[in-house]
Amino acid sequence: MSDTTTDEHAPHTLDRVVIRFAGDSGDGMQLTGDRFTTSSALLGNDIATFPDFPAEIRAPAGTLAGVSAFQVHISDHDILTPGDAPNVLVAMNPAALRANTGILSPGAIVIVNVDAFDERSLAKAGYEANPLTDGSLSAYTVYEVPMTSITTEVSKDAGVKPRDAERSKNFFALGLISWLYTRPIEPTLAWIDERFGGKPLVREANVRAFKAGYHFGETAELFESSYEVRPAKLEPGEYANITGNIATAWGLIAASVRSGLPLFLGTYPITPASDILHELSKHKHFGVRTFQAEDEIAGIGAALGASFGGLLGVTTTSGPGVDLKSETMGLAISLELPLVIVDVQRGGPSTGLPTKTEQADLLHAMYGRHGEAPLPIVAAKTPAHCFDAAIEAVRLAVTYRTPVMLLTDGYLANGTEPWLIPDVDTLPAIEPAFATGPNAEGPDGTPRFEPYRRDERTLARPWAPPGVAGLEHRVGGLEKADGTGSVSYDGVNHERMVHLRAAKIAGIARDIPPVEVDDEGGDAEVLVVGWGSTYGAIAAAVRRVRARGLKVAHVHLVHLNPFPANLGEVLARYRTVLVPEINMGQLSRLLRAEFLVPAESVSKVQGVPFRAAELEAIVLDRLGVTVAAAPSDGKVSD
Amino acid sequence: MTDTALTNGAVPVPVTTRKDWSSDQEVRWCPGCGDYSILAAVQMALPDFGVRRENTVFVSGIGCAARFPYYMNTYGMHSIHGRAPAIATGLAASRPDLDVWVITGDGDSLSIGGNHLIHALRRNINITILLFNNQIYGLTKGQYSPTSEVAKVTKSTPFGSLEQPFNPLSLALGAEATFVARTHDMDRKHMIETFRRAHEHRGASFVEIYQNCNVFNDGAFEGITGKDNRAEMLIPLEHGQPVRFGAEGEHGVVLRSDGTVHIVDVAEVGEEHLLVHDARRENPGLAFQLSRLSRGPFEPTPIGVFRDVERPEYGQQMADQMAMAESRRGGPGDLASLLRSGSTWTVGAG
Ligand SMILES: Cc1ncc(C[n+]2csc(CCOP(=O)(O)OP(=O)(O)O)c2C)c(N)n1
Ligand code: SF4
Ligand SMILES: [Mg+2]
Numbered sequence: 009m010s011d012t013t014t015d016e017h018a019p020h021t022l023d024r025v026v027i028r029f030a031g032d033s034g035d036g037m038q039l040t041g042d043r044f045t046t047s048s049a050l051l052g053n054d055i056a057t058f059p060d061f062p063a064e065i066r067a068p069a070g071t072l073a074g075v076s077a078f079q080v081h082i083s084d085h086d087i088l089t090p091g092d093a094p095n096v097l098v099a100m101n102p103a104a105l106r107a108n109t110g111i112l113s114p115g116a117i118v119i120v121n122v123d124a125f126d127e128r129s130l131a132k133a134g135y136e137a138n139p140l141t142d143g144s145l146s147a148y149t150v151y152e153v154p155m156t157s158i159t160t161e162v163s164k165d166a167g168v169k170p171r172d173a174e175r176s177k178n179f180f181a182l183g184l185i186s187w188l189y190t191r192p193i194e195p196t197l198a199w200i201d202e203r204f205g206g207k208p209l210v211r212e213a214n215v216r217a218f219k220a221g222y223h224f225g226e227t228a229e230l231f232e233s234s235y236e237v238r239p240a241k242l243e244p245g246e247y248a249n250i251t252g253n254i255a256t257a258w259g260l261i262a263a264s265v266r267s268g269l270p271l272f273l274g275t276y277p278i279t280p281a282s283d284i285l286h287e288l289s290k291h292k293h294f295g296v297r298t299f300q301a302e303d304e305i306a307g308i309g310a311a312l313g314a315s316f317g318g319l320l321g322v323t324t325t326s327g328p329g330v331d332l333k334s335e336t337m338g339l340a341i342s343l344e345l346p347l348v349i350v351d352v353q354r355g356g357p358s359t360g361l362p363t364k365t366e367q368a369d370l371l372h373a374m375y376g377r378h379g380e381a382p383l384p385i386v387a388a389k390t391p392a393h394c395f396d397a398a399i400e401a402v403r404l405a406v407t408y409r410t411p412v413m414l415l416t417d418g419y420l421a422n423g424t425e426p427w428l429i430p431d432v433d434t435l436p437a438i439e440p441a442f443a444t445g446p447n448a449e450g451p452d453g454t455p456r457f458e459p460y461r462r463d464e465r466t467l468a469r470p471w472a473p474p475g476v477a478g479l480e481h482r483v484g485g486l487e488k489a490d491g492t493g494s495v496s497y498d499g500v501n502h503e504r505m506v507h508l509r510a511a512k513i514a515g516i517a518r519d520i521p522p523v524e525v526d527d528e529g530g531d532a533e534v535l536v537v538g539w540g541s542t543y544g545a546i547a548a549a550v551r552r553v554r555a556r557g558l559k560v561a562h563v564h565l566v567h568l569n570p571f572p573a574n575l576g577e578v579l580a581r582y583r584t585v586l587v588p589e590i591n592m593g594q595l596s597r598l599l600r601a602e603f604l605v606p607a608e609s610v611s612k613v614q615g616v617p618f619r620a621a622e623l624e625a626i627v628l629d630r631l632g633v634t635v636a637a638a639p640s641d642g643k644v645s646d
Numbered sequence: 647m648t649d650t651a652l653t654n655g656a657v658p659v660p661v662t663t664r665k666d667w668s669s670d671q672e673v674r675w676c677p678g679c680g681d682y683s684i685l686a687a688v689q690m691a692l693p694d695f696g697v698r699r700e701n702t703v704f705v706s707g708i709g710c711a712a713r714f715p716y717y718m719n720t721y722g723m724h725s726i727h728g729r730a731p732a733i734a735t736g737l738a739a740s741r742p743d744l745d746v747w748v749i750t751g752d753g754d755s756l757s758i759g760g761n762h763l764i765h766a767l768r769r770n771i772n773i774t775i776l777l778f779n780n781q782i783y784g785l786t787k788g789q790y791s792p793t794s795e796v797a798k799v800t801k802s803t804p805f806g807s808l809e810q811p812f813n814p815l816s817l818a819l820g821a822e823a824t825f826v827a828r829t830h831d832m833d834r835k836h837m838i839e840t841f842r843r844a845h846e847h848r849g850a851s852f853v854e855i856y857q858n859c860n861v862f863n864d865g866a867f868e869g870i871t872g873k874d875n876r877a878e879m880l881i882p883l884e885h886g887q888p889v890r891f892g893a894e895g896e897h898g899v900v901l902r903s904d905g906t907v908h909i910v911d912v913a914e915v916g917e918e919h920l921l922v923h924d925a926r927r928e929n930p931g932l933a934f935q936l937s938r939l940s941r942g943p944f945e946p947t948p949i950g951v952f953r954d955v956e957r958p959e960y961g962q963q964m965a966d967q968m969a970m971a972e973s974r975r976g977g978p979g980d981l982a983s984l985l986r987s988g989s990t991w992t993v994g995a996g
Contacts, residue, residue, distance in 0.1 A: 050991050195989075244995040248988045258985060265981045272740050292971035294979035297740060297964055302765040306732035309725075309762070313705070313736030316723060317744070321736065339726050429990065432981045474721035474744055477700040482669070482716050484724025485708075494671065495716065 019190050019236040024083035026091030027185065029178075030108050031100030033066050033076045036178035041078025043182055043199065047191045049249040049426055052239025053082040056544065057424045058090035058617070063279070063362045070132040075107040082189075084238040088544035088551075090423065092619035096188075098181050100124060100155070102133035109145070118148045119184065121177065123156035151230055155180045158224065162216040168209050176210075176217035183221025190236045193222055243428055250427040252391040252420035253280070256324075256350060257287035259398025261294050264320050266399070267406055267438035270295040272314030274307040275324045279362045280418040281352040284324045304329035308336040308349065315345045316483075318442065318473025320402060324350040326418075327369055328359065330376070337411050338377045341509065343483050344460075344469045346405035346412075350398075353417040355615050364615025365419035367540050368591035373413045374569060374598065380506045382513040384408070385568040387415040389543035392427035394420060397566065403438050407519070408512060409468045415568075417590075419541045419617050443470035443479055448491070457481060460493035466519075467512035469493075513570060520567045522574040527561035528554065534630050535582035537607070539565040539595055542588050542618055549623035553631070560627050568595070576603040584630050586610055588623055662693040669719040675710060680831035680858035684778065685717055687837040695845055702745045705734045707759060709751035709785045711778035711857070728759025731766035734773045735960075742961045745845070748775040753783045756792040756812050764821035769960045770849035774841075777814060777852070780859035781866050788862035795942055800862075815937035815952060818852040819930045825849065826933065827951040830856035830880075832871040836949065843951050849959040856943060867943045883936065883950035888920035891946065899939065899948075907935045909946055925954040 027044070031037045038059055045057050058079040067074030081091035093113035099105035101124040112118070120140065130138055139145055140152060155177045163173035179200075186193060196218060204211035225231060250258075264271040275285050277300065289298040297314070301307040308323040315321030323333065330351050340347045353369045355361025373385050384404045388397035394416055401414040446455035447470060459481040460469050472479040481493065489496035490504050526547075527535075538546045543564050553560045563578060565571070579585055579599065585607045587596035593609030600607050610626055612618055628635060660666075667689045675681045692702070702720040706712035708727035715722030725733050730748045738746040748766075755763045755777050766773065782800070783789040789802040793814065797806035818826045825847040829840040837855070844851035856867040870879035877893040890898035890912060898912045898920040907921060927933070933953040940947035972978055 046989055050989060052991060052993060239993075242993045244993050246986065246990050246992050248986065248990045250988070254988075261979070261984065262981055265979075270740070272736060274736055291979060291984070292968045293975045293977075294981075294984070295968065297968070299736065299739060301732065301735075302761055305729060306735070306762055306765065309729045309732030310736030310739070313733035313738075314740040315736075316733070317737045317741040319740045335726055336729065343723070429985045432985070474703050474741065475700055477698070480699055480720050482671075482718075482722035482724065484716070484722075485726055486724065 019234040022235050022237050023085065024081065024087065025096060025189065025235065025237055026079065026081045026094045026113075027096040027098070027189075028077055028079045028094035028108060029098045029181065030075055030077040030104035031178065032069050032103070033062060033064070033074045034069065035076070035100045036175075037076045037078050037100070040178045040182045041080055043196055044185060044191070045080045045424060046199075046249060047186065047195050048080070048082040048237075049247070050195055051191065052242070053237055054085065054087050054240035054242060055083070055249065055424065055426060056081045056087055056090045058419070059422045060616070061363055070101055070103055070129050072103050072107050072133060075104050077104070077108065082237050084240050086240060086242065088548040089617070089620055092621045096185070098185060100177070100181065102130045102135055102139070105139060106133045106135060112148060114147060116148050117151070118145060119151045119153055119181075121155035121181070122152035123154050153184065153224065153230070155221075158220050159217045162220045163213045166209070166212045166216060168213045172209070173213050176213040179214045179217040180221035180224075183218040183223075184225050187222045187225030188231060188234050190234050193218070242426065245428045247426045248429055249424050250392055250395075251283070251422055251424050252388065252394040252416050253283040253352070253422070254287055255392055255394035255427065256388070256398050256414070256416060257284045259395040260288065260322055260348070260402065261291055261296065262395070262432070262435055263399045263402035263438060264294065264296070265432075266435050267320065267402065267440055269318070269320035269406070269440055271297065271322060272311055272319045273298045273322050273324065274301055274310035274314070275299070276301050276304045276307045276329060278304075278326045278329050280354055280421045281324045281326045281329075281350065283421065284350065284352070304332040305336060308333040308347075312336060312340050312343070312345065312347055315340075315347050316343070316473065318440075318471070318475075320348075320406070321346065322348045322350065324352070326352050326354045326362075327356045327372075330369060330372060334377050337383065338379065338381050339485050340411040341377070341381045341383060342485050344409045344509075345471070346409055348398075348401045348405050348412050348414060350414045350416065352421045353415060355613075361615045363418060365417045365541065365617060366590050366613060366615065367415075367417060367542070368594065368613070369415065370539070370568065370591065370594040371597070373415060380510065382510055382569065383410055384412045384513055384516055384570070385415060386412060387540040387566060387568055388420055389540060389564055389566065391420050391423045391425050395427070399436060400566070403436055404516060406438050406440055407468065408466055408516060409471055410513065415540060417541050440471065443472035444476070445478065458492050459483060460488050461491050462508070462512075467508060467515055516567075517570040517573045520570075520572055523563050523565065523572045523578055525561055525563055525578055526550065529559060532559035532561040533583040534559075534586065534627060535561040535563060535579070535584070536586045536588065536623070536627065537563045537565065537579070537595070537599065538588055539568055542590065545618040545620050545623055546588060548620035549627060552620060552624045553627050556628075556633075558628070558631055558633065560631070565595070568598075571602065579603050579605045579607070584608065586626065586630060588612070588618055588626075590617065659696050659698055662699070664689045664693065667692050667699065667719055669717055671716045673717050674713065676861050678860040679710070680780065680860070681711060681714070681778065683831045683834060684776070684837065684855055684857060685714065687834050688776075688841060689718070690834070691838040691841045695842065697745050701743060702747070703737065704747045704749055705730045705737065706749040707751070707754035709754045709783070710859070711749055711751040711784075712754060714749040728754050728757070729762060730754070731759060731762040731771075731773070731775065735762075735766055735769070735771045738772050739961045739964055742772065742965060746773045748773050750775065750777050751784070752777065752779045752781060752791045752793040752814070756814060756817070760792075764817070767818055767821040767823040767850045767852060770824055770957050772849055772959045772961050774844045774851045775853065776841075777854045778857040779814060779854050780857045780863055781811075782859050782863035784859045784862055813937060814854045816934060819934045819937060819953065823850060823852045823953065824955050824957045825851035825951070826937075826953040827852070828854045828856070828949045830867060830871045830949065831858060832873070833876075840951065843954065847954060849957060870943045870947050879946050881939070881946055881948040883923045883925070883948050883952060885923055885925045885951065885954070887923055888917065889923050889948075890920055897946070899936075901932070901935075905931065905935065907932070907939055909939070925951050927953075928955060
């Protein structure tokens, strides 16, 4: 943080700040963080968020397991990550403090709800001594605020029971932070009205708590000053703050509109993918059909049935659901019908870490089916990019008559960033090009329809949904004779079909953009290759390294199968190729196998994204630079 | 196809014969298999249903029975084991204009695909399910199936199977099915009539067809479906008619006060005390009792339509919801406004 203000009374101006709201699962921290994010977005800051919550709906209150946190990074310039180390921690109880002190930046502001620091709560959090008095927080500036008692006090005469009034303490915290960072209060008050309009007592208690928090900041003389973060210079246009799951849902709707294909979602609820179902089910007026099936197998089956019927079949899930869908994906590959499978990756194996992020399904997407069963893979790199990635997945599925996997993850799904809303006319047009008549001749010269006669350029087969006389045909999972599509057990034909299916997918490389290399002078020796949600952390690390006057290049892959046509040539230009992934090195394996380059895996599998500083340190190391306390404080970058 | 004729409505449906509905693919079941007669019955029935080939789709899973779609000159999909009801659900819910048939075996629909079957039935998807029940796994060469009788000796059960079989009709009724019927491969007329009723029903229709697998389970139904046994062993159910059977109609079925049904001699109880079949009863209890009158194809067994009631069909309800959403929002969705439907802000140039 750089501090550029001198006037004593005016707020100090910061270029950026990272705030982490932490409390019990029942304390409403996600809501608080989300509201603060929205008012910051409306002020024009660039933002990036990281909701971090436990798998249990309500873990035992007051325990470390039950801590739910929301981290938001706001800035007056463009930023790439939710920030490595929070500058401000709001801790609603001892467990929230204990779970988060380790990650704070030096000198951070810690605001605690001191009412929650009784002996029992301290013990529940595992504190032997009170951290507020034993000096263990001396590296930070600690403010003890009686949030619970003020919140109940201000609602005393509002007719709210004290137990209920106490629940509004997250709004007190929101009010206080809104004052500290000079956020306007009107949008939040309007939002409370709208959200709680139906429950006047709750509405009243929340408004009073919010205002009390704001006024506490102003009048308590606890804080030396307030701060402001000015608007960022973003590209002109209209923006919305959007999560990856909403962006995915809207991208699918956009692709449906652009292709004229009604959307059919067949799915089964699973964290962290369910919000895509929730969102799509609201938009039936777009001709969207959403079907909550009896299991994941039925979800993808119904979607494939819809695709056979000429609709845009989509299924959404996370790792365990992908396992169940594998057989139907193989069928879709054999039937050569469009289908989009969205995998919002989470920690595995098995139930793993349902609410935490991971990138460990790449090889599953690539190889997780029996037989030679290739399909295209598209990966989103930021929450907003999920919109474009979804459209791209649909474009490939429809153009090439193939199932396509779209990989996002828990971090993208729930994280947010400002999204420059695109002009809908500039979105890619997608052409279903249904078959309209015979495409071949029988032995006697009569015109006939051959369902597996391919387009010469794309190798795609015709898509002929039921309803057109003369195009009646049967498809199935048995091997088909090239052209006619009749069942064929002939070995030579099988080999030809295996090669044709593979060539069709490989040929997509001609239809996707070459990788863009971010290499300022073109003479870096170290290249960082990433895919998916590591984009922000890698790009931030690259900025930090460059800010030291050093050189490093970055390539970020959106298409993972096939790879862009120029990738091999790009990789060969660099002495060192680093591949950071939230897995054990899955892309690095693919790069080594495909291009025979010594790609080096940088692995982290802790259920959380990389921090920019971690990657900065690794790049510096490979550049042979030893810097004491290597990571920069990120002043210039992020 | 030769000519066109006007059916009920004003839309001309081509006049077709069995040949028009047969594909050019060579039928590959074992000679003598009951599947042949079912195929023939379907191909002979369809020309009279007033439907178009291009609007007809057969979806199947895996098994001998599941080869069926290849032999129909319609749209078709031979899918994967057990999943046909799920795939057909997506198709029928998306395309209410189509006639969607599901062809499945006892293993396909009651073992690996049991879950999809019961959910398709309870949702009342507009599909017609033909379950070819041969009480054996045919395609995998003769293992016992979920409808095989207890103690059945097969390749996988040399000491006899231990499992209580499913009663497919009881299962379907328990799964909230709105149309439930049984027929058998030895009686073309009965099959055609049953298929006609199943096809006319809006929603999920479930038809169990006793089918002889002459290679791995030959004669499983002979005791009741054989020409000489039928009169004494098959109990035809006809809506509105007293339930009676036997060469002279000398046997009948009565409903006791405890809700159970029993076979009686008509002479003994009097004709007026026989149960009058009512397939339209809302309560499936009586149909369930009838489905359990016989413990297997060795006792007098009811055939025909057990239940045929109306309930909204899923695809139609889905379409209605979409239409309602559109009228509530005052028209079809507008993409540009959707993308701006959250809180937005504008960053100016410069
Ligand atoms: C996932 C999967 N598991 C197992 C099989 C092997 N398989 C094919 S058909 C079949 C049983 C078929 O029995 P049924 O449904 O009664 O049909 P029938 O052959 O008797 O007509 C089995 C086990 C398969 N094709 N796919
Ligand atoms: S194995 Fe049995 S069911 Fe299968 S085709 Fe042969 S006779 Fe028919
Ligand atoms: Mg069978």
